[in-house]
Amino acid sequence: MEVEMQIRDLIPWNRSKPEIAQREGGDSPFLSLQRDINRVFDDFWRQFDQTPFGSNGHAGAGFARTDISETDNEVEVSVELPGLDEKDIEVDLTDDVLTIRGQKKEEREEKKRGYYMSERSYGSFHRMIPLPPGVDAGKAEATFKRGVLTVSLPKTAESRAKVRRIDVKTG
Amino acid sequence: MAQELSRTQSRGLTNGEGAQPARSGRVYRPDTDIYEDSDHIVLVIDMPGVASGDVDVTLERRVLTIRGRVHASRPDTYRSIYTEYGEGDFERAFTLSEDIDEGKIEASHKDGVLTLRLPRAERARTRKIEVKAA
Numbered sequence: 104m105e106v107e108m109q110i111r112d113l114i115p116w117n118r119s120k121p122e123i124a125q126r127e128g129g130d131s132p133f134l135s136l137q138r139d140i141n142r143v144f145d146d147f148w149r150q151f152d153q154t155p156f157g158s159n160g161h162a163g164a165g166f167a168r169t170d171i172s173e174t175d176n177e178v179e180v181s182v183e184l185p186g187l188d189e190k191d192i193e194v195d196l197t198d199d200v201l202t203i204r205g206q207k208k209e210e211r212e213e214k215k216r217g218y219y220m221s222e223r224s225y226g227s228f229h230r231m232i233p234l235p236p237g238v239d240a241g242k243a244e245a246t247f248k249r250g251v252l253t254v255s256l257p258k259t260a261e262s263r264a265k266v267r268r269i270d271v272k273t274g
Numbered sequence: 275m276a277q278e279l280s281r282t283q284s285r286g287l288t289n290g291e292g293a294q295p296a297r298s299g300r301v302y303r304p305d306t307d308i309y310e311d312s313d314h315i316v317l318v319i320d321m322p323g324v325a326s327g328d329v330d331v332t333l334e335r336r337v338l339t340i341r342g343r344v345h346a347s348r349p350d351t352y353r354s355i356y357t358e359y360g361e362g363d364f365e366r367a368f369t370l371s372e373d374i375d376e377g378k379i380e381a382s383h384k385d386g387v388l389t390l391r392l393p394r395a396e397r398a399r400t401r402k403i404e405v406k407a408a
Contacts, residue, residue, distance in 0.1 A: 171356040172348065179352065183359055185320040185386035219276060220308040223320050250322035250386020253347070 185250035204229040237262025300362025322386035339367040
């Protein structure tokens with residue numbers, strides 16, 4: 104519970120969930136232009152590394168959509184990376200930040216006669232996910248399967264010991 | 275070419291209507307690229323989390339329907355603390371404006387991406403017509 108609070112605190116745009124989850128767009132040339140522009144700005148911001156949750160600033164517009172869940176024993180971070188190869192993904196972990204970066208090498212075949220629809224994301228991404236205290240960085244494991252990267256971060260024995268369920272009594 | 279037939283809702287919004295409900299009741303419209311080359315229409319569809327065996331592609335009277343089923347990757351003991359995608363199935367349908375040689379459709383699936391190569395039927399292929407001077 105305590106851990107949950109802390110992660111929420113670190114994620115500033117959690118409140119605008121519907122926007123984050125948006126998977127619209129791409130059908131019209133204007134939208135795809137907009138997306139290109141967004142990407143330029145993403146690249147721009149990347150230099151400063153200011154966005155707390157990685158440079159996928161227009162959350163949901165690009166790939167690397169992330170879900171985080173936990174049990175009493177571990178925190179699990181899942182990242183959607185369809186079309187990437189595990190060799191193209193880099194996962195770094197310090198005590199309090201999980202950094203995932205990579206590049207989709209798949210080339211857009213511009214020489215083809217024409218794109219009628221272009222919604223999928225290309226290029227590089229970079230996400231920094233703040234971790235709550237009490238995660239044992241040394242025991243983290245990452246797997247990549249079916250286009251989804253899963254990073255399991257076991258909680259330290261110390262932080263596990265802190266979890267205490269409190270019985271609710273009738274008054 | 276290929277036109278969107280029905281719109282499954284985008285990620286993270288409401289539950290599917292009419293679409294086959296997933297375990298969680300969520301059905302998403304997968305991000306798709308469509309392009310053509312001289313004799314194929316190619317669809318590239320992102321379906322992260324879907325196993326090859328859980329992809330279902332049907333073509334019926336020019337309506338191409340793609341479904342992908344996601345099985346829960348983690349037991350219920352996991353509490354969600356932050357969600358951008360939320361697991362769910364994928365579904366999308368397109369109406370094709372051209373005849374497709376159904377018997378020769380090629381499908382491949384790798385790293386959560388489905389690629390469909392739809393060969394145009396012989397008579398639908400572009401033909402060059404010579405203009406003769408009168």
